[in-house]
Amino acid sequence: QSALTQPASVSGSPGQSITISCTGTSSDVGSYNLVSWYQQHPGKAPKLMIYEGSKRPSGVSNRFSGSKSGNTASLTISGLQAEDEADYYCCSYAGSSTLWVFGGGTKLTVL
Amino acid sequence: QVQLQESGPGLVKPSQTLSLTCTVSGGSISSGGYYWSWIRQHPGKGLEWIGYIYYSGSTYYNPSLKSRVTISVDTSKNQFSLKLSSVTAADTAVYYCARVNGSSTIDYWGQGTLVTVSS
Numbered sequence: 001q002s003a004l005t006q007p008a009s010v011s012g013s014p015g016q017s018i019t020i021s022c023t024g025t026s027s028d029v030g031s032y033n034l035v036s037w038y039q040q041h042p043g044k045a046p047k048l049m050i051y052e053g054s055k056r057p058s059g060v061s062n063r064f065s066g067s068k069s070g071n072t073a074s075l076t077i078s079g080l081q082a083e084d085e086a087d088y089y090c091c092s093y094a095g096s097s098t099l100w101v102f103g104g105g106t107k108l109t110v111l
Numbered sequence: 112q113v114q115l116q117e118s119g120p121g122l123v124k125p126s127q128t129l130s131l132t133c134t135v136s137g138g139s140i141s142s143g144g145y146y147w148s149w150i151r152q153h154p155g156k157g158l159e160w161i162g163y164i165y166y167s168g169s170t171y172y173n174p175s176l177k178s179r180v181t182i183s184v185d186t187s188k189n190q191f192s193l194k195l196s197s198v199t200a201a202d203t204a205v206y207y208c209a210r211v212n213g214s215s216t217i218d219y220w221g222q223g224t225l226v227t228v229s230s
Binding site: 032034036038044045046047048051052057089091092093099100101102103104105 | 157158159160163171207211214215216217218220221222223
């Protein structure tokens with residue numbers, strides 16, 4: 001069982017927007033603005049999409065955005081494209097004892 | 112551009128020790144400020160932290176694996192390594208080496224290497 005809870009799957013049609021949630025606790029997501037999101041295509045290494053909750057690395061489309069409310073972080077993808085179909089993982093800092101925890105991953109299907 | 116590359120046996124027998132090395136290019140492990148990490152992914156499953164090493168040699172291990180894990184660094188070769196002892200089939204996974212920066216972001220990943228535990 002993962003420390004952070006994500007929906008197992010989400011889906012959307014091209015052009016639509018979807019949101020993936022990542023629920024933690026007051027010991028991780030709720031206490032730190034250090035949530036990151038990773039995209040993983042089959043057989044590939046994960047790729048950083050969002051860091052520090054809402055910042056985008058250079059080269060990542062502005063269709064990807066991140067936010068947080070309380071103990072839940074969210075990744076929103078707008079203007080869905082076929083290439084967005086992948087698994088998405090959240091990760092949060094969880095303090096000096098645990099350090100980092102992952103979510104269980106969400107499979108995004110573009111219909 | 113920092114690049115990480117895992118190397119090591121793809122097949123390990125049960126009860127033996129899994130050994131992997133990560134070679135870093137495009138940046139120096141000795142420069143500090145980063146946590147050089149190992150992460151694994153069981154087939155069809157999510158990501159699991161194994162641990163990290165700082166350039167100074169300080170380490171952190173996932174408590175669930177701590178008794179079997181050793182991570183070391185060779186700054187002269189710009190490499191860090193993972194040893195996982197007493198492996199079982201449950202340790203079959205893709206193993207990634209990665210760099211974590213000061214804001215807890217995994218900014219660079221290796222391509223990953225599949226290690227199968229089987230006799």
